Amino acid sequence: MTKTLGKFAGRMLLVGCGNMAGAMLDRWLAAGLDPARVAVVDPVAEPREGTAHFTTLADWQAADQSADWIMLGMKPQQLGDVAGELAAVAGGAVHLLSILAGVSLADLAVRFPEARAQVRILPNLAARIGAGVSAVTSTGDADSAAIEALLKPLGEIVALPDDGMMDLVTAFTGSGPAFVFRLIEAYAAAGERLGLSGDDALKLATATFGGATALLARSGEKPGALVAQVASKGGTTQAGLDILDEGGELVALMTNVLRAARDRGRELADIARGDD
Structure with a gap:
């Protein structure tokens, strides 16, 4: 049975859409995520049908776009390049999701202090077919029901009490x-x-x-x-x-x-x- 997104709703921005983020997005779209509610900022990735695609954050902002959920899917080394510009729109009710290896919740809280919640997700490539496993932990006022609905189509979910073991989990299940x-x-x-x-x-x-x-x-x-x-x-x-x-x-x-x-x-x- 195809798992659907259930209680998940809102507009999503993906900053970076490489192999892992792209696998997640493809699975979400297959599970019923409305592509018209998704925007991708990535100068290299191929556009997904129906989603808005931009090469820079400035282009996304110029198009008067907004997001309730922002996921960081680029290389962790690129965080400094986008954090300042992105922090200005990652506040209020926005959930800041990250699949960046090695970037802790504390790091995200410093970079994006105005976000409603910082959520660290460690998926793996089998998410592409709904057979992956995602470790997740968060800080702030996270909507746990919506996060669970978002991750269920990707496969198994393991909720961790904190991100102290996330570097090991990155190696263990991500790699x-x-x-x-x-x-x-x-x-x-x-x-x-x-x-x-x-x-x-x-x-x-x-x-x-x-x-x-x-x-x-x-x-x-x-x-x-x-x-x-x-x-x-x-x-x-x-x-x-x-x-x-x-x-x-x-x-x-x-x-x-x-x-x-x-x-x-x-x-x-x-x-x-x-x-x-």
Whole structure:
């Protein structure tokens, strides 16, 4: 069943509409968001049918546009370039939404002190098909029902009490799809090395990962319990698991991957604040 926007209403401005913001917008439009109530400011992105498209904030303002919801979807390094001009229109009843990696609620409150609420959202690319996950936290007088209605069409929602863990969540779920895609790519490459054709290896790998994650999500069982249902003592699966589990190296590798992504998020936050 297609999830709709329910209680969400108002006019939305997207400042930046790259891959992630564009995926969110496409999903919202598919869920019934009126494109006539959406404006995009982005000098590079392709216009979406029915939405107003501007290359600069000045052009948007000159067209006598207004917004109840403003979402920051550009690169975090560009926050300083737009914050001053945008702060003038991000006040009163406006919800200021941000998907910027590393930019905290405190940073947003300093940049946009007159906004009704500052809302930090960390989605991932699977939002494009309504199968993503969005972590969300906010400060100020946030309309939680409208925010939930906005995020439901994108997939699962995880509400965090504060944004203290948002840098890790950015790495864990925001960057996570890329890590999964790389694992699938490596799994397929290994199959190809051992004799499968490239096309067959990728098809089999995609179906294997997709089926396994779907089963995990629907069964309600822990991963280890499902592992036990596949593996048997002395069997083929256990032989492979012995390699994966050796020395705890797989967990160590993934820890290092997430640590690197998390730390880069913190570096981006320093750049956005103008820190050395």
